[in-house]
Amino acid sequence: MDDNRSLQIGSSGGGAVAILALDIGATKFAAGLVDEAGRVGAVHRVPVPDHDVWEVCGGLLREVAAGAPVTAVGIGSAGPVDVPAGITRALNIPQWRDGFAIVAAVGSLFPHATVRFALDGACLALAEHHSGALRGLRNGLAMTVSSGIGGGILVDGRVSMGRTGNAGHIGHLVVPGWDVPCACGGFGCLEAVASGMSSARWARTQGWTGDTGAELASDARAGDAIAVAALERAGTALGTAIGSAAALLDVDTVVVGGGFAASGELLWAPLRAAAARHSGLGFIRELRVERSGLAEGATLCGAAILAAGLPAVS
Amino acid sequence: MDDNRSLQIGSSGGGAVAILALDIGATKFAAGLVDEAGRVGAVHRVPVPDHDVWEVCGGLLREVAAGAPVTAVGIGSAGPVDVPAGITRALNIPQWRDGFAIVAAVGSLFPHATVRFALDGACLALAEHHSGALRGLRNGLAMTVSSGIGGGILVDGRVSMGRTGNAGHIGHLVVPGWDVPCACGGFGCLEAVASGMSSARWARTQGWTGDTGAELASDARAGDAIAVAALERAGTALGTAIGSAAALLDVDTVVVGGGFAASGELLWAPLRAAAARHSGLGFIRELRVERSGLAEGATLCGAAILAAGLPAVS
Numbered sequence: 001m002d003d004n005r006s007l008q009i010g011s012s013g014g015g016a017v018a019i020l021a022l023d024i025g026a027t028k029f030a031a032g033l034v035d036e037a038g039r040v041g042a043v044h045r046v047p048v049p050d051h052d053v054w055e056v057c058g059g060l061l062r063e064v065a066a067g068a069p070v071t072a073v074g075i076g077s078a079g080p081v082d083v084p085a086g087i088t089r090a091l092n093i094p095q096w097r098d099g100f101a102i103v104a105a106v107g108s109l110f111p112h113a114t115v116r117f118a119l120d121g122a123c124l125a126l127a128e129h130h131s132g133a134l135r136g137l138r139n140g141l142a143m144t145v146s147s148g149i150g151g152g153i154l155v156d157g158r159v160s161m162g163r164t165g166n167a168g169h170i171g172h173l174v175v176p177g178w179d180v181p182c183a184c185g186g187f188g189c190l191e192a193v194a195s196g197m198s199s200a201r202w203a204r205t206q207g208w209t210g211d212t213g214a215e216l217a218s219d220a221r222a223g224d225a226i227a228v229a230a231l232e233r234a235g236t237a238l239g240t241a242i243g244s245a246a247a248l249l250d251v252d253t254v255v256v257g258g259g260f261a262a263s264g265e266l267l268w269a270p271l272r273a274a275a276a277r278h279s280g281l282g283f284i285r286e287l288r289v290e291r292s293g294l295a296e297g298a299t300l301c302g303a304a305i306l307a308a309g310l311p312a313v314s
Numbered sequence: 315m316d317d318n319r320s321l322q323i324g325s326s327g328g329g330a331v332a333i334l335a336l337d338i339g340a341t342k343f344a345a346g347l348v349d350e351a352g353r354v355g356a357v358h359r360v361p362v363p364d365h366d367v368w369e370v371c372g373g374l375l376r377e378v379a380a381g382a383p384v385t386a387v388g389i390g391s392a393g394p395v396d397v398p399a400g401i402t403r404a405l406n407i408p409q410w411r412d413g414f415a416i417v418a419a420v421g422s423l424f425p426h427a428t429v430r431f432a433l434d435g436a437c438l439a440l441a442e443h444h445s446g447a448l449r450g451l452r453n454g455l456a457m458t459v460s461s462g463i464g465g466g467i468l469v470d471g472r473v474s475m476g477r478t479g480n481a482g483h484i485g486h487l488v489v490p491g492w493d494v495p496c497a498c499g500g501f502g503c504l505e506a507v508a509s510g511m512s513s514a515r516w517a518r519t520q521g522w523t524g525d526t527g528a529e530l531a532s533d534a535r536a537g538d539a540i541a542v543a544a545l546e547r548a549g550t551a552l553g554t555a556i557g558s559a560a561a562l563l564d565v566d567t568v569v570v571g572g573g574f575a576a577s578g579e580l581l582w583a584p585l586r587a588a589a590a591r592h593s594g595l596g597f598i599r600e601l602r603v604e605r606s607g608l609a610e611g612a613t614l615c616g617a618a619i620l621a622a623g624l625p626a627v628s
Binding site for chain 2: 082089139156162166167169173175179182185244249250252277278281
């Protein structure tokens with residue numbers, strides 16, 4: 001429940017403070033109180049259930065609010081989203097996949113609150129811009145590589161939202177070398193090749209018998225040849241997509257968080273090699289790809305920044 | 315010399331009007347006078363020479379200015395560029411490839427002028443946003459597909475410049491299926507696969523004996539099997555890159571100009587099929603890819619908008 005270290009905590013404490021941040025992930029909800037500087041206090045988490053998804057989510061928010069009058073809520077959601085309509089269509093939450101009116105639902109719970117809503121990747125970029133690797137920059141890319149792959153883009157001083165709030169979907173850049181079907185309906189998307197879940201799935205087709213991306217990384221470190229090949233495959237796809245996106249966006253700084261990105265050099269060496277191979281243009285020749293220092297709570301931090309309505313740093 | 319029809323011409327006429335637009339292409343320079351609404355009068359063109367490149371470029375500008383006091387110049391250049399430093403590094407102009415201080419050179423010619431400088435792709439996007447397919451939109455992608463492939467991106471109401479002025483380099487998105495070396499030093503870049511020049515080069519490796527992208531399109535229409543395969547290859551690569559970029563940027567409108575894009579349905583049918591195959595996410599399911607209505611002078615129009623300092627439409 002308490003991951004203060006990951007979140008640059010203030011001493012919001014509770015009581016009169018009644019600004020909330022909510023992170024809608026593929027497998028869990030996280031929420032916390034926000035202080036006026038956009039910092040999150042103690043974080044409460046619950047797994048996303050198979051049924052009664054909103055009931056569980058709303059219950060979490062009520063628990064965090066603890067009866068205080070809530071004046072603002074910031075929500076970051078797994079994508080896709082429809083921000084103008086206030087709807088999440090999180091691909092990996094079956095009950096919400098066809099659309100759930102999250103802004104209206106949260107608003108009905110806290111009728112006096114301003115509800116702000118964005119893609120989780122945009123929240124990640126807000127957090128990295130506010131206090132992470134993109135601080136002080138005007139252009140950059142923030143990514144999360146875990147069971148899925150998402151991101152957010154910092155364009156000319158602002159985190160881009162895009163037409164419908166979905167800017168930053170780097171997980172659906174098509175990468176060379178593989179043509180596997182993706183949950184989005186496309187083929188060869190980065191997420192379908194290089195996420196922790198996709199890498200584990202590929203390794204199983206090669207005879208590996210584990211389950212998760214974390215096990216895959218652990219087996220690779222122990223010398224399992226299939227697991228090593230799976231990390232190399234994922235790293236190469238990630239680096240190639242990063243090189244492509246860097247050219248299109250003219251960014252020289254890319255920050256990568258998420259559990260599967262913690263797989264170590266067996267992932268990062270091929271990632272860096274592929275990024276270097278595909279960044280020959282002068283303006284991205286010094287491309288830096290680094291691990292996020294913000295740890296697991298970064299998306300929630302971004303939702304907090306959204307909730308607090310902090311001015312964009314630029 | 316006169317392509318008024320392509321440029322939404324005003325009646326700048328010359329004389330007191332002394333705002334210039336310059337388009338630095340891979341094979342030719344184009345320049346014209348600009349009226350206060352950002353429209354270009356009669357366009358003068360010269361081929362880019364092998365030597366004395368600046369002398370020829372400067373001579374063209376003097377000819378267009380015709381002695382009038384020049385107060386502003388807008389320059390769009392083939393990439394890469396270094397906009398903060400005022401330097402072009404146009405990949406396809408050997409004498410300038412390692413850098414030419416174009417802003418200082420133009421400034422020395424017209425010491426009382428404000429010189430504004432951008433990537434040609436950004437100028438294209440400015441023109442499409444001002445009076446083309448991106449008019450009234452806040453997000454979109456403009457591309458040119460000719461001997462090279464370039465572009466510009468409209469992000470949340472503004473044409474993005476990126477960190478160094480190079481945002482929009484879609485020609486260096488890595489596309490699946492081919493791993494050919496690119497002039498940028500990378501491999502499998504869209505430009506190395508799908509430009510008119512690259513398509514002609516590939517067709518020659520298959521036994522085709524022509525020279526240019528225009529001949530290739532003409533031979534394809536006449537039923538030459540290799541030429542047909544070359545257009546299908548190019549269209550598939552273009553559509554795949556467009557689907558990828560649309561997901562990353564959250565745009566549903568892509569406009570494509572340039573000579574090779576005029577190759578007809580033998581290019582466009584595979585392009586649309588690949589774009590549809592790679593736009594499964596709900597927010598890009600209605601992705602529209604259309605031919606530019608602005609014709610050849612669009613980049614110059616954008617340079618004119620830059621020169622006139624018109625406010626961004628958003």
